Amino acid sequence: MKIIVIGKSGQLAWELAQLSTPEHEIVCFGRDDVNLEDVTALTNMLHLHNAAGVINASAYTAVDKAESDVENAFMLNAKAVGNLAQACKALAVPLVHVSTDFVFHGDKGSPYLPSDKINPLGVYGASKAQGEQLIADIYPERSAIIRTSWVYSTHGNNFVKTMLNLMASKPELGVISDQIGSPTYAKGLAETCIACLNNQVIGIHHYTDSGVASWFDLAVAIQNFGLELGLLDKRIAIKPITTAQYPTPAKRPHYSVMDKASLANALPEISLTHWQEQLKAMLTALKVEREAQLAFIN
Incomplete structure (x- = not known):
């Protein structure tokens, strides 16, 4: 079974590549490898590689830049997604597409359901929402849309x-405390995307690590685990600030926690892990990588 991943340089594509086995080969294609604006080229590539499944891990993710780069954001997050859905439909290949919590406004105050109305605040969210709609219009019968957050x-x-990096170089930090969501380790997201293909999951679902946090909460946990694991050698002051104190070109949802029950029902074998446990696992892996790099240099 060969799984084609659209995306090569991003976090999710990298984590997916680590899951490749002789039985389930995973091949990643970047924007330099295939023309996402050409349905025929996409279809031919999937046919040539005998794709048994496709995961779209490619996206325009520069949220603030998207506000002034509208055409490119919609090209990659919407038009290319529609093209990929057409290519997959032509070959009857199942598709898993990764979307975002930014399709929501952030004013609900309780976890968003997959069926809740979307109302994005900016260009990034609007372009991702259009990509979702194109998949739903073109290839609903064999596609899954997985919304995630804070990857x-x-x-x-x-x-x-x-x-x-900032904690190692700054005497103190101010981190936003009034944006609430759920952090997600890309490794677990990658495993979930593979499971969706293997189990022929369709429809819109949500996946994040369990638990809720603000960016401030996440920063505090990063420092605590960083000190515990020896990735940091000193504690600095971390101060909560408001979104208003840190203005950005793009508005962000104040509350984007998502309900994951539908995915849990579709994939009973997937067990959601609390974000703090996943964060420590990632930082432990990062420590091992850095130690290996130092050993190689020396």
């Missing part, structure tokens, strides 16, 4: 690694 990994750029 991090040992690979690539993300909040966790940025915080570690």
